[in-house]
Amino acid sequence: MASICFYFQLHQPLRLRHYTVFDNNGRYFDDSKNAFICRKVANKCYLPANRLLLDIIKKYQGRFRVAYSITGVLLEQLFKFSPEVISTFDALAETGCVEFLAETYYHSLSFLYSRDEFIEQINKHCDTIECLFGQKPKVFRNTELIYNNDLAGLIESMASFDAILTEGADHILGPRSPNFIYRPRGCGRLKLLLKNYALSDDIAFRFSNRDWAEWPLTADKYAQWINNVNGNGNVVNLFMDYETFGEHQWEDTGIFDFMRHLPEEILKHPDNDFKTPSEVIQSYEPAGTIDVSNLISWADTERDLSAWLGNAMQSNAIHELYRLEEKVKKTGNEKIIEDWRKLQTSDHFYYMCTKYFADGDVHKYFNPYDSPYDSYINFMNILGNLHSRCSKQMTGAALGTVSQNKDQPDLQIVC
Amino acid sequence: MRVFMLGWEFPPFISGGLGTACYGLTKAMDQLGIKVTFVLPKMADGKFVTHVKLLTPDLQTSNSFLNLGELKNVSFRTINSPLQAYSTPGSYQRQIEETLRQKQIKSGVLGLTGHSSGGADYGGDMYTEVHRYAALAAELAEKEQFDIVHAHDWMTYPAGIAVAALSGKPLIVHMHATEFDRSGEHVSQMIYDIERKGLHAADKIIAVSYRTRSIIVDRYGISREKVEVVYNGVEHNGDNILADTGIEKDEKIVLFLGRITMQKGPEYFLRAAKRVLDVMDNVKFVMAGSGDLMHRAVEMAAELGIGHKVLFTGFLRGDAVQKIYQMADLFVMPSVSEPFGLVPLEALGNDVPVIISKQSGVAEVLKHALKVDFWDVEEIANKVIAVLKYPPLQATLRDYGNFEVRKLRWTESAARCLRIYEETLVAV
Numbered sequence: 001m002a003s004i005c006f007y008f009q010l011h012q013p014l015r016l017r018h019y020t021v022f023d024n025n026g027r028y029f030d031d032s033k034n035a036f037i038c039r040k041v042a043n044k045c046y047l048p049a050n051r052l053l054l055d056i057i058k059k060y061q062g063r064f065r066v067a068y069s070i071t072g073v074l075l076e077q078l079f080k081f082s083p084e085v086i087s088t089f090d091a092l093a094e095t096g097c098v099e100f101l102a103e104t105y106y107h108s109l110s111f112l113y114s115r116d117e118f119i120e121q122i123n124k125h126c127d128t129i130e131c132l133f134g135q136k137p138k139v140f141r142n143t144e145l146i147y148n149n150d151l152a153g154l155i156e157s158m159a160s161f162d163a164i165l166t167e168g169a170d171h172i173l174g175p176r177s178p179n180f181i182y183r184p185r186g187c188g189r190l191k192l193l194l195k196n197y198a199l200s201d202d203i204a205f206r207f208s209n210r211d212w213a214e215w216p217l218t219a220d221k222y223a224q225w226i227n228n229v230n231g232n233g234n235v236v237n238l239f240m241d242y243e244t245f246g247e248h249q250w251e252d253t254g255i256f257d258f259m260r261h262l263p264e265e266i267l268k269h270p271d272n273d274f275k276t277p278s279e280v281i282q283s284y285e286p287a288g289t290i291d292v293s294n295l296i297s298w299a300d301t302e303r304d305l306s307a308w309l310g311n312a313m314q315s316n317a318i319h320e321l322y323r324l325e326e327k328v329k330k331t332g333n334e335k336i337i338e339d340w341r342k343l344q345t346s347d348h349f350y351y352m353c354t355k356y357f358a359d360g361d362v363h364k365y366f367n368p369y370d371s372p373y374d375s376y377i378n379f380m381n382i383l384g385n386l387h388s389r390c391s392k393q394m395t396g397a398a399l400g401t402v403s404q405n406k407d408q409p410d411l412q413i414v415c
Numbered sequence: 416m417r418v419f420m421l422g423w424e425f426p427p428f429i430s431g432g433l434g435t436a437c438y439g440l441t442k443a444m445d446q447l448g449i450k451v452t453f454v455l456p457k458m459a460d461g462k463f464v465t466h467v468k469l470l471t472p473d474l475q476t477s478n479s480f481l482n483l484g485e486l487k488n489v490s491f492r493t494i495n496s497p498l499q500a501y502s503t504p505g506s507y508q509r510q511i512e513e514t515l516r517q518k519q520i521k522s523g524v525l526g527l528t529g530h531s532s533g534g535a536d537y538g539g540d541m542y543t544e545v546h547r548y549a550a551l552a553a554e555l556a557e558k559e560q561f562d563i564v565h566a567h568d569w570m571t572y573p574a575g576i577a578v579a580a581l582s583g584k585p586l587i588v589h590m591h592a593t594e595f596d597r598s599g600e601h602v603s604q605m606i607y608d609i610e611r612k613g614l615h616a617a618d619k620i621i622a623v624s625y626r627t628r629s630i631i632v633d634r635y636g637i638s639r640e641k642v643e644v645v646y647n648g649v650e651h652n653g654d655n656i657l658a659d660t661g662i663e664k665d666e667k668i669v670l671f672l673g674r675i676t677m678q679k680g681p682e683y684f685l686r687a688a689k690r691v692l693d694v695m696d697n698v699k700f701v702m703a704g705s706g707d708l709m710h711r712a713v714e715m716a717a718e719l720g721i722g723h724k725v726l727f728t729g730f731l732r733g734d735a736v737q738k739i740y741q742m743a744d745l746f747v748m749p750s751v752s753e754p755f756g757l758v759p760l761e762a763l764g765n766d767v768p769v770i771i772s773k774q775s776g777v778a779e780v781l782k783h784a785l786k787v788d789f790w791d792v793e794e795i796a797n798k799v800i801a802v803l804k805y806p807p808l809q810a811t812l813r814d815y816g817n818f819e820v821r822k823l824r825w826t827e828s829a830a831r832c833l834r835i836y837e838e839t840l841v842a843v
Contacts, residue, residue: 020797021694021804312807354815357782373785376808377801 002179002229003275003283004266005193006066007141007165008242010046011107012038012074013347015368019381026389028339028382033368035081038074042082045246050088052245052256056263057097064263065097065274068242069141072105072125073345075132076411086132093133099276100129102137102161108344109308111142111151112295113322119158121341126160131415139277141165143346145195145239145298146305149291152184152192161190163281165239167298168194172290179233180287181280191281192290195239195298199225204240208253219258223265223272230271234284239298300355308349313376318349320383324390331393338410339386343379351375416836417450419561419578421552421571423500425455425491430730431674432757433500433591436623436647437567441489443648443829451489452559454552454574456496492559494551498544498570501674504603507541542605549573553581563587563836569594569606572613579616585839587832588617593630596752597678611635619839621645621832623755624776630754643835646780648825649760667698667803670743670767672731672758673750675706680749680772680789682715687749689719690796691803698724698803703739705730740765744809745802749789750775759784763820768812770798780823783815 015037017030056064070089078085092098104110105125110118122140130136140161142151147166155161168178178194202222206212214221229236241248249255266272275283299307309315321343328340352372369375420441424434441451497510538544552574556564565587566575572588579586594602594610614620614635620642622628628642669691671684681702688700702712702725709727716725731739740746746762746769753775760777762769763784771778772789785798802809 020793021800022690022793022797311811313805313811316805316807354783354811357815370786371782373783373808373812376805377785377798380801380805380808381797 002226002233002272003235003280004226004272005235005237005275005277005280007101007237007239007277008066008068009141009240010068010074010242011071012041012077013107013345014073014077014342016348016378016382019378019385021381021384023381024385026335026339026385028385029342034077038077038081041243041247042078042085044251045243046078046082046085047088048251048256049242049245049259050085050092052259054088054091054095056260057092057095060263060267062097063267063274065099065276065279067099067101067139067276068092069101069103070129071103071107072121072128072413073107073342075128075413079413080411089133093135097276099139099278100133100135100137101165101277102126102129102140104143106341106344107143107346108341109143109146109318109346109349110322110344111146111154112305113318114325115154117322117325117344118154122158128413131413137161139163139165139193139281144308146295147292147297148295149185149293152190153186156184156187156190163191163193163277165193165195165237165277166292167296167303168196168237169296169303171303172292172296176288177233179229179236181234181284182288182290183286185289185291191286193235193237193277193280194290195237197298199236200238200240203238203255203258204244204248207244207249207255207258216254217258219261219265222258222262223268226266226272227269230269234287235275235280306355307353308346311352311354311372313354313372314349314352317352317376317379317383320380324383324387327390327394328386331390331397333393336386336389336393343382343386348375348379352379416563416833417561418444418452418836419556419559419564419582419584420451420453421564421566421574421578422453422455423567423570425453430500432647432755433568435650435757436591436755439648439650439825440828440832442486442650443825444832445486445488446826447829447833448488449829449833450561452492452561453489454492454494454555456498456548457493458495458497492555494548494555496544496548496551498541498548500568500570502541502570504541504605507544511539545570545609546573549577553577556582562840565589565832565836566613566617567591569610569613572609572616576613576616585618585843586616587619587621587835587839588613589621589623590614590627590631590754591623592754593627593634595630595634596627596754597676599677599751617641618843619643619835621835623647624779626774626776626779627754643831645828645831645835646776646823647755647757647760648823648828649757649764649820650825664742665697667744668742669698669700669799669803670703670739670746670762671701671748672703672736672739672746672762673748675702675704675709675712677708678751678753679704679706680751681708681712683749683751683789683792683795684747685712685715685719685721685725686792687747687795687799688716688725689721690792691799692721692724695800695803700725701728701739701743702726703728703731703736736761737765740767743767745770745799747795747799748772748775748777749787749795751789753777760820760823763813763816766813766817768802768809768816770795770802781816781819783812783819785812 014029015033016028102125104121106121126137138161140155145166152164155164178196182192184190184192207217226236245255295305296303328337351367351369352375354372422437426438444451538547556578564575564579564584566572567589568591575586594606614637622631622642622644625644628644631637631642632639673679675681716722746767748759748771750772756775756777759769759771770785773786774789778786787794
């Protein structure tokens with residue numbers, strides 16, 4: 001009996017404007033660029049993929065079920081630039097076949113630097129999801145599936161989540177299979193779902209690669225691989241970026257057709273079904289304990305944090321950012337706090353990565369900057385300005401010349 | 416493979432990148448076992464005034480200054496000529512007139528007009544001299560054995576054409592810089608014509624960057640397939656371990672190193688310096704080099720009100736160059752049009768991070784450098800301040816940049832040249 005557990009990640013950062021050391025304003029984010037990209041991805045991916053999944057869900061009358069996690073920063077942009085996408089998510093929520101997961105609202109690495117901030121961001125995200133889609137998330141995933149035992153312990157202690165997701169990396173599994181539920185080491189109640197990276201990446205990365213031995217990947221071939229799990233696995237966790245459908249894999253690769261035919265092929269085998277993460281953990285017991293003392297992620301071959309923190313610039317930038325936390329929060333100024341939070345999005349540090357700079361690879365494709373150095377300079381200039389805004393705010397407040405909440409953040413999702 | 420190579424200067428008597436490039440390439444070819452006959456101009460009588468302090472070679476042993484024992488497969492030949500790298504018709508004219516004047520003073524002869532008669536030694540104007548040189552080169556070539564002719568930059572093109580014609584061997588023409596790089600839109604028609612003739616007469620052209628190739632294709636009517644790109648390399652300066660010189664400096668130093676001439680963008684350097692000094696105080700700007708715009712640069716620094724923050728060292732050589740790199744926190748090359756740009760590679764090899772103009776060939780090659788449009792003074796200043804303000808940025812650029820240049824070796828360039836020679840020989 002193999003349950004397919006699909007989980008799709010949706011996120012877009014708020015990209016920064018070109019900001020020099022001479023700039024002296026609070027306009028950090030490039031609205032026109034962000035709008036353009038948001039609409040582009042909406043048209044190529046979010047809308048067609050949502051419509052496809054709605055069709056499939058209706059066709060299979062409840063037997064096809066999936067999960068999504070949508071970051072707060074993306075939700076804000078969708079409201080502003082592509083609100084029709086939100087309506088398709090409303091429709092999906094109403095089918096009762098879709099589960100929404102929780103993550104940090106700002107897609108941040110705050111777990112590593114500020115537990116308080118981390119929890120605040122999770123709560124904000126959960127409130128937003130509940131507000132929009134009427135669901136209180138019960139399953140958590142950290143930014144980029146970053147995970148270790150401490151994280152699991154913290155999530156369990158929040159007492160609002162039943163399960164947590166991460167990457168089924170070889171070095172944490174050893175000889176074991178990701179196709180079972182596990183218990184995080186140190187936890188008594190929380191359950192752990194591990195991504196089957198081989199089968200996930202077959203769709204997400206290899207699908208259109210003509211040099212791949214298995215190209216072309218058809219629904220029936222893939223279903224065969226799923227069937228092979230039967231007997232030695234309960235669940236196949238297929239976690240991937242939603243942009244797989246239309247953005248990473250363009251429509252002409254046949255990715256939508258593949259997805260359209262997949263449920264039929266999967267369900268041909270009577271022991272297969274589709275489950276959401278919550279349904280998975282209700283159906284199966286943990287097969288063992290997984291011990292992860294060092295942080296892992298789903299990024300690159302290393303499956304570690306080197307994509308965001310691997311060089312001196314990255315670690316300096318992120319440290320300086322979190323050093324501002326106290327000062328920022330003391331201002332009580334919502335706009336300042338909001339701006340500071342938007343700067344926490346992990347993508348800003350990803351752009352500073354020098355790992356594969358020489359090779360024109362996946363890192364570079366999504367990078368709005370010419371070089372990681374430009375990204376660092378831009379970020380630090382902005383941070384410098386944020387710092388001085390805080391100082392001005394505090395001096396102004398002390399002198400009584402500035403009102404606390406004069407600036408409002410750009411957009412608030414309220415219900 | 417035997418090459419008849421027409422070049423310019425050779426260390427230690429160099430005034431710019433051309434000499435360095437010739438040296439690097441020849442040395443690497445030597446290591447590959449290619450036999451090179453290297454021909455270059457040499458001053459017969461060296462006593463005349465020039466703002467470029469070229470040391471005159473020892474007269475006693477005419478080839479002694481080129482006694483570079485490390486080059487086993489290279490033999491040097493000199494042709495007496497006042498031609499120098501980076502001469503323009505105007506500067507040549509001045510040079511000849513000055514030489515003539517010195518001669519008149521020496522011999523005490525008065526009343527000689529001697530304006531344009533060059534006598535037997537050299538042509539009175541540059542055009543004549545370049546073609547006189549060509550004739551002498553052809554004569555010299557008759558005594559040599561070689562498979563191919565390789566000419567570096569415009570002054571040697573007539574010589575290359577002559578030698579190739581007489582010997583029947585194919586001609587490779589190497590473009591390190593075009594007249595458009597040197598003079599913007601105010602090109603010398605004479606030089607342009609010589610360049611064009613050389614490019615069309617050649618069997619194959621080597622450009623130092625794709626940027627230069629574009630200029631050759633767009634401006635000289637050459638088809639793209641005729642032009643190959645061979646990047647310059649950098650001489651690995653041996654031990655790069657930063658000697659702790661014990662120089663305690665509280666001030667940051669931003670370095671400009673190169674000829675102070677229009678092509679190198681000295682005014683953009685100074686304008687950016689002013690912008691930096693608007694917000695940052697403890698920094699000094701050093702312009703190391705000399706050139707036709709040096710005096711203008713000194714004036715400009717004063718006009719901008721930053722005279723006390725800008726230092727001019729004049730042309731640096733040998734150890735002085737090393738020292739300046741050790742002191743520098745950052746190197747800036749705001750070139751208006753740089754066919755390649757060897758100096759940033761040298762800077763990185765000496766652990767100095769670099770900001771380079773996007774309008775340069777070397778920008779095609781370097782990843783770990785900050786790049787900027789030469790005219791964007793605000794952005795140059797923005798990047799300078801960032802490097803000086805954020806140690807992690809400076810350190811990362813420096814470390815990765817240093818590592819990157821280690822891969823840019825002249826042996827690669829020489830190997831590519833060899834391949835081009837072989838393909839050309841097969842084709843003709």
